Amino acid sequence: MLNKVIDFLTAHYKDLKTRTVFLILFLVSFLIRFPFFFRDYVDRDESTFILMGQSWVNGNLPYTELWDLKPPITFLYFASIIYVFGKSFFAIRIFGAFTVAFTAFFTYKIGLEITTKKIAFWSAIACVALQSMFGSLQGVMSEHICMMFFMPGLYLLIKYNKIYIYLISGLLMGLAVMTKLNLAYAILFLGFYILYRSFLNKRCWIGFLNVATFGLGTILVILMTILPYYLKGDTDLWWRSVIEAPLQYVEARRYSIVKILPFYILILGFLFIIWKKKRIDFREQYNQILLVTLLGVLFSFLKGGRINGHYLIQLHPILILFIGIVVSQISFLKKSILKPYYILLLLLLPMESYIEYVAIVKNKVQKGTFYNGEGFSVPNYILENNIETKNILFLGYHIGYWELDLNPPTKAATHPSNICRSELFPFYENPRTTSIEELQYIMEELKPKTIITRKGRSVFDKKMIEENEYINNYLAKYYRPIEVVEKAEILQRLE
Template identity: 55%
Template sequence: MRSITNQNLDWKTVLFVLVVVAVFIRFPFFFRDYVDRDESTFILMGQSWVNGHLPYTQLWDLKPPITFLYFALIIKIFGKSFFAIRFFGAVMVALTSLFTYAIAIKFTTKKVAFWTAIFSVFFQSLFGSLQGVMSEHICTFFFVAALYILVHKTDAKWFFTSGLLLGLSVMTKLNMAYPVFCLGLYFLWEGFYEKHALKNIKNLVFMGAGFFVTIACTAIPYYLQGDTQIWWESIFEAPLAYSEGKFHSPWRTLPYVGTIALLLGSGFYLKLIDWKSKNTQLLTIVVIGILISYVQSGKVNGHYLIQLYPFILIPLGMAVAKLPPIQKKYRAVIAVLLILVPMESYLEYGNIISNKIKKDSFYNGEGIDVPRYILGHNLETEHIFFTEYHIGYWVLDETPPTKPATHPSNITREELFPYMNNLRKSGVEELKYIMEVVRPKTLVARKGKKIFDKKLVEYNSYIDAYLEKHYHLEATVGRGLIYQRLE
């Protein structure tokens, strides 16, 4: 371990260690049906693209197209492989952490930068539903790579490259437009008030050109199909409508925003973080931009924080480096704590071994077991409706019954219907269309959970009554409930 913590760390050694740590922590989750439901939706959207349908044309979800491109490329090359999707996700986490290390060495020692990168892997992989591949993993990778260029390079061609990467980040998760805009304002200010104004403005122009080239490239396939309207509405208009939804409020973001602002402010006040450094200012501007995006959206899920981790871990590492060295008598305790950090992974290793013994398969979860039961008992799969475990569509090679049903919760987000080109105007009307017109022979729900959010009484009352009258419970597989239509 001494060579890992010494000053002579090179990027190849760091990358090797980061890949090993990322794969070790995330490996047992390679076999899970899903960790977060959003990942299942991304897989469905990627598969639809592989099948020849551009995003938003056959299925629909509230993310820009680069998110789905990641999944489409892997499915195209490796087929339907949970393992491949999660493996390359682990590599991406390692690469994001490598760029975090490369940025951090501009602020502090290689030793501190290395541990910053290790904790970047931890925070992108643990403490919640982060073991799958989320859109935040993808957009953060592109953004950290772009910031690495902005920290280390100064000529126009590299600023153009950073613009391309920033465009990819925004076309993966639209809220990253806020930190991109803040960066643009910072470089504009620097261009007018710092030395070499002409060069700085030129670099900003090249960065902006790269950014808009990426945006334009995502529109080209839709232009060739004559579908630019659905591209514009789905990517840019729908997220604004979503942020104004009934369950979103800026006040709900204050605990996260306030805590991070307090930590950064304390670091500056105590002079543990050097505010006068240009690179520190860049990091701070990025963090501010991301926090503003959270407030604007009125919502902060655990996986949203992936976007912040690299940019707050670096100044945190700078601050910790200025504290007195850890005494030898405490180092063993810290080593034990580090070993215990990935406790979620250890538990999941036990789960996949148990599943292998009981079911002769490492792959586990109702999203896999329920489709296996359906196929084994020759149940009808055409127009099947998964109100839960919707990764089952992928396993069964089926598609959701309607566009809003791509992600089951989208059925209730009627503010998004106009951007889906959906014929129904309300969520209840959409649900009635699925149940009474499409009439799925098989429906899958989850035991002990309402089909829709418990606040949505009208939705739950309707479907509970409809299931009781027109369906019978065929089987319970784990927590999965399999219903069959009576007539």
């Protein structure tokens, strides 16, 4: 039986049709991510994107009613799903599974241009896994969305050399950069590379024309995101929110170079070794394009001054191809005796998914629903007990606003941690200038009747000493806990 499974997974690659590959990738993505379809939230950023998308569906452009630090296509993705399917976690998460499979599919398509079908296929499978496992990656992050546009745009540049293809690729790159701004560096690197290649081939004018067309496509998308604000006479809000605020955020939230140095030593060391050992022929134009893109993404991380786990989603679809090619050249790993261990490894990798499958079944048995988490249970408790929701403040589990058809009390509270990012206040014209002033306004003027916190956990990041001290003292003086729902504590105002 095991031999049949091995043969199925490792043979007949030449017979794989394109549509079959995509279906396999989607099935793998779906099975790994499916149990998380029912989780209230996997990452707080995803909850914020949902709130921003809902606000857009309600007729409010991003940054006007609510505010968050992402370009508008991120919110358009969520708004489109909500507009068509309503308030459906299932719809958002299944589109997330499709998005991951789509990105991996273009990893496969690019792989076909530079290596064998077998390596391309398994690189795509690995791409699905790396975008779906560990930590917050089971949610739908802005990095997932941007790579859905970036990878097909990159594939077009690798596969074709026609003027209209550069335009289409540019449009896709525009969508990518208006989802995740740091990709502008990778796109810029690609533009310079196209010029460099044309110079080497003594076709400078053709190169300039291609780059101009590529850039035009990117700029057209950016202008389209500005247009709604221009028509409302509020272009400045777009500029402050999309361009200036992220730059200020980067300056204020940098990691120490020592903290990110090991990461760069690892990646650049790998690239240097495979070049030195000639594991990959970087004289090939296809490999050069991938390398330039990879370096562009790495440079964007360096400029951003920090690397979070979900940032690596932008790196995996490209890097995995190089890794796949190198691994395929290690003779020891080709031994048939190892094949059963590969199957065992594949089965063990999605351990988080197995645990979550068990969790949703237990939740179904105990509560009659697969949907689980405080983002569901707290709003249900509030509605069942007719608890006051005027100016309600979720300092945790803020997807609860969506379940209750409510908005956060202020723009800064759209994402709870934004309350402590006072360096961003000027970019959306917050009349308060410090996080303490924002907290004082919410607590002492709006006076929310109900507040939800994470039981036994610090309200804000532990580094925010003054903010935590203020909120803890204020809650102790003016609020009393009325119920603990799972890991959430519901507080009610005394006066």
